[in-house]
Structure formats: structure tokens, C-alpha cells
Amino acid sequence: MSNRETIEDLRSWLTWLEEEEHLAHVTERVHWDQELSGIVRRTYDIYGDASPAMLFENIEDYEAPKPNKLFIGQFRSYSRICMMLGLDPVESTRRDIGLVIKERLNTLVPPVTATEAPVHDVVDTGDAINVLKFPVPYFHDRDGGRYVGTMHAVITKDPDSGWVNLGMYRVMVHGPDELGIYFRPGRQHIGLHSLKYLERNEPMPVAIAIGIDPRMTFVAAGNIPATTSEYDIAGSLAGHPMEVVQGKTVDLPVPAKAEIVIEGFVHPDDWKVEGPFGEYPGYYGEVPDPSPVMRVTAVTHREDPIFQASLEGHPVNETHIIGSLMKAGTLWNAFEYNGVPGVKDIACLPESAGGHLVVSITPTVPAHADWIATVAWSHSAVIWSYKHIFVVDDDIDPWDFGQVSWAMAWRVKASEDIKIWKNQRGSPIDPRQEPEAKGYWDRVLIDATRP
Missing domain, CATH: 3.40.1670.10 (UbiD C-terminal domain-like)
Structure with missing residues (x-):
């Protein structure tokens, strides 16, 4: 059995990182309002590729038994990406990683569907919904709000073909059951799906999965060709199918062993100002502008869920490394084709x-x-x-x-x-x-x- 087959979900991944001394437990009291992100930024700036992944376990306003853990930094190290892919983290080069991704992009391993799942241990609907029950950070002093979606997968489906897309689009909290997703109809794959729902004048079902198998987040941030599901590519990276389960209030397959899934709908003409946000170029993004609003219909999670995030902004951070490797893999194929x-x-x-x-x-x-x-x-x-x-x-x-x-x-x-x-x-x-x-x-x- 190769190393990459020992990862079943975020928790087994954390166990492995702990065994390999790649995980740092942050037990000192830390505030979710910019202090947490400041610690992460300082860690990246000092340690670079030797930065550990970090599990924050003592966050202001989030005491047990409430959700009180936040995981960050899994992809700030090329060594951890090698571990995830089953490569030797000492001997492998970035060229080796790109070529492995190139090969696995050419094989599809569709997911399998479960009838029950740990992500449905707790199901909140109606007045019980509050996305801020999780320790969502406020990252930068000029951000438009707290961002619940920074290391995650936004899941949508083509209403005609059934193509399921997983994408990493930033998600801002407007309220306990109201989120702003940064996308535009027609732009990126979620935008292609959105156009079809707009043509039908129907709400688009959406699920946001947080704390998932690292292969899923890795490909959600990549550039998988349209009509190909990231579930299939994540299965190829893993060497076995991803496990999914039907959402509770949306007709979408969600990761069965996710820590958290937020379900809801984006309705036509329901937009609200979103942003700004400290983005990947190292600057704030567009001038704050209306983005589609997601009305939350359910929040499901495991017992004692682990929230996951990524610090965006000045390079180098996790998404810069994901992007560099996924783009290399896809370009290898493009040049060859x-x-x-x-x-x-x-x-x-x-x-x-x-x-x-x-x-x-x-x-x-x-x-x-x-x-x-x-x-x-x-x-x-x-x-x-x-x-x-x-x-x-x-x-x-x-x-x-x-x-x-x-x-x-x-x-x-x-x-x-x-x-x-x-x-x-x-x-x-x-x-x-x-x-x-x-x-x-x-x-x-x-x-x-x-x-």
C-alpha cells in the first residue's frame, strides 16, 4: 500500500502529518480577528517551505464543546504535497511533482456514493443555522468581512449534463445564513453553471465543503478542464474513489467525510456587495462590487469539527504552491496535446x-x-x-x-x-x-x- 492510500479524510491526514512531525499544535490563546492570520504570515515569512501545518486549538470566543479548532498550512510545503501524492519528499523535485500530476490528470476515477456519512453527524436547519459557529477568521484589516471559504470546495452541478464541479472561490460571511460567493455568470466553471440556471430563472443549488481530503482541495484550486469533475481527478490522485453522499437540502454529491458542509441556493438577481479581500497577488482585489448571494438551507458537520482555512495575500502561501504545480501538470498535457x-x-x-x-x-x-x-x-x-x-x-x-x-x-x-x-x-x-x-x-x- 502506497502512502497516498492511507489518507481517507482530513483527520487521517492530520494523523499522518503528526507522525511525520509536520504538524504544529498552537495551544496559546489566539484571536480570530487578524491575530491568527498574523501568526500564520509570520510563520511563512520566517520558515518558508519548512513551515509546519498548524492546528489552532485555543481560539477566542470558541471554547469547547463548541467547534474550536482551525487547520491551516497543509500545502505550504512541497514535502507535504509529495506525501499526499505518494512521492519521496526528500528526493522528488518540483518537476517530478508536475509530471505525476500530468499523468494522473489523464485518468478518471469516479466517486462512490454512501448512504450514511460522518458529515451528517450534526444537521442544522432553519433558525439553528449559523455559519459563525465555526472559528472563521478575519484575515486582513481592510477585508469586507470574515471569509468562511478560503481552503474549501464550492460544489455545483450542470443542470443539463450532470457535470459536477468543485472550485475554490472565496466566500464571505454576510450573516448567519447568508454568504457572498465571488464569481460572475459565464466566468469560470461555476459561472458556466450559473448561466444555465439564470436562463431557466431557477435558483442554483450550492454546497461548500470544508475540511476535506487534501486531494479534493488540491484539485478544486486547479484548472481542471470543463465537463471533467474534480471528484474524478481527486480519485486519480488518491488511487481510489472519493466517497460522497447526497446533500440534505440540495441535489448535490458532497464529500462524505468532510468536516463541514454548508448547503444552500444562489437565486437569480440576489446580489450583495462582497469584498474587498487580500488576494493572491499580494494586494486587495477588485473594488468592492456585488457578487451572488448564497442563502443557506443547512449546515452539516462531524462531531467536534475541524475548520480549515488558508491565508491569502503576499506570496508565498498555499494557493500559490497549489497553482504552480497544478498549472505545470495541465500545461505539460497541453503542450503534448x-x-x-x-x-x-x-x-x-x-x-x-x-x-x-x-x-x-x-x-x-x-x-x-x-x-x-x-x-x-x-x-x-x-x-x-x-x-x-x-x-x-x-x-x-x-x-x-x-x-x-x-x-x-x-x-x-x-x-x-x-x-x-x-x-x-x-x-x-x-x-x-x-x-x-x-x-x-x-x-x-x-x-x-x-x-
Whole structure:
């Protein structure tokens, strides 16, 4: 049995992290209002990739027997990602991780359905609903509110095909039974589902799963192709099917062993101002703007549930690392599918928060770098990432920006090797863009290969 098969849920994952000395228990009293996030930020800044995962067990206003635990930091270490995937955390490189993800993205392992599940140990409906029964942090001093969804999976379903999507879209608390989900109809996979419900003038059922098998959160933050369910990819990463159960008030499959599931509906024309939020570029995102509202119909959870969160903001944090590896895996497949030769390694640098993509190649055809850029900029992640693409020779480690910088300095002739595409579709939370230009940015290709 490989290591990755020993993970059944968040609790078994925590047990394994404890055994491998990757888990730090924070037992000192900590306030959920910015103190907790400050501790996490300081840990990441000091320890970097050696940062432990942290289990906070003494949070202000959240004493036992109420839900009183918060887990954070599982993906701030490449070693823990290797553990999750069954790779040697000492010998494996980031290239190895990307190639394993590439291969497992090509195999689908659909989930199996249970009739009973630990996530239904406690079921709150009606007046009993209160999403703040869990220790939801207030992360940054200018955030629009407390964010219950930062390391989770938002689950929706295509009403025509039945395609189930798991995505990681930020979720702000408006009230005990009212949440704001940051998405727009037509944008991202949840937006594709939303369009269909809007056309029908029907509410869209939604479930938010928190504290789940790490493979599920890993792929929920990735760029899985449309019509493919993240449940199937998580099963492939795990080497066995994920286990799901029918929601209590929504017609959606939810993770059977999740710590927490919040169920509800997004109704047409029900929008409310959401944000701002300290986002992945290291700045606050868009100017606060209305986002769809989720009306909560049920909150289910295990006994003594463990809440889970992620600190967003200045790199490097968990989602920067997830993004760097998932994007590498999907791009390996994209280059292969499009017949691009000579690709040696792919790095979507986490230090750039996804803005820099570096591809090392053995140049074999004219305009090889242009071909790389054409394929990468047609990828689904292009709206949020790959603002700048650097193509380097195979003697350069694309993960080492020192080497990349050297190649840029001495293998680039600016008049020939730097190309700019203006006003391309881009991230709506790029801080460089003026408010009226949000959603567009300039793209740059730098060919830093030898002539």
C-alpha cells in the first residue's frame, strides 16, 4: 500500500502529518480577528517551505464543546504535497511533482456514493443555522468581512449534463445564513453553471465543503478542464474513489467525510456587495462590487469539527504552491496535446503569484517560444495567470529565478526577443490595472533562449 492510500479524510491526514512531525499544535490563546492570520504570515515569512501545518486549538470566543479548532498550512510545503501524492519528499523535485500530476490528470476515477456519512453527524436547519459557529477568521484589516471559504470546495452541478464541479472561490460571511460567493455568470466553471440556471430563472443549488481530503482541495484550486469533475481527478490522485453522499437540502454529491458542509441556493438577481479581500497577488482585489448571494438551507458537520482555512495575500502561501504545480501538470498535457516539441520543465513561479510562467526547452523549430506562448495563452488559467512568459534553454532551471534572470540579461535582445500583446483578457484583480480596465492586461513573451 502506497502512502497516498492511507489518507481517507482530513483527520487521517492530520494523523499522518503528526507522525511525520509536520504538524504544529498552537495551544496559546489566539484571536480570530487578524491575530491568527498574523501568526500564520509570520510563520511563512520566517520558515518558508519548512513551515509546519498548524492546528489552532485555543481560539477566542470558541471554547469547547463548541467547534474550536482551525487547520491551516497543509500545502505550504512541497514535502507535504509529495506525501499526499505518494512521492519521496526528500528526493522528488518540483518537476517530478508536475509530471505525476500530468499523468494522473489523464485518468478518471469516479466517486462512490454512501448512504450514511460522518458529515451528517450534526444537521442544522432553519433558525439553528449559523455559519459563525465555526472559528472563521478575519484575515486582513481592510477585508469586507470574515471569509468562511478560503481552503474549501464550492460544489455545483450542470443542470443539463450532470457535470459536477468543485472550485475554490472565496466566500464571505454576510450573516448567519447568508454568504457572498465571488464569481460572475459565464466566468469560470461555476459561472458556466450559473448561466444555465439564470436562463431557466431557477435558483442554483450550492454546497461548500470544508475540511476535506487534501486531494479534493488540491484539485478544486486547479484548472481542471470543463465537463471533467474534480471528484474524478481527486480519485486519480488518491488511487481510489472519493466517497460522497447526497446533500440534505440540495441535489448535490458532497464529500462524505468532510468536516463541514454548508448547503444552500444562489437565486437569480440576489446580489450583495462582497469584498474587498487580500488576494493572491499580494494586494486587495477588485473594488468592492456585488457578487451572488448564497442563502443557506443547512449546515452539516462531524462531531467536534475541524475548520480549515488558508491565508491569502503576499506570496508565498498555499494557493500559490497549489497553482504552480497544478498549472505545470495541465500545461505539460497541453503542450503534448498540441505537439509542442522539446519541453523540458515548466515553472509557474509561486513567488510571482502565478504572474510568471517559465518554460525550459531544447529549441528545435523556428518561433519555438511563440508556439509555447500560443498554447499557454489558450489555456483555461490564462484569465488569472501567465501575464509574462519566459522561455529559456534546457541548461536553465526554470524554478530558479536567479538562473532565469541571468538568461534574460545575457540571452535577450530586446528589439527581437521581447513581444507585447496589449489589452488581452486578464485577471480582474490585477492591482496594476485601473478600475475601468479591470479584466484586461498586457501580456509579454520574453524569448531568453540562445539565438
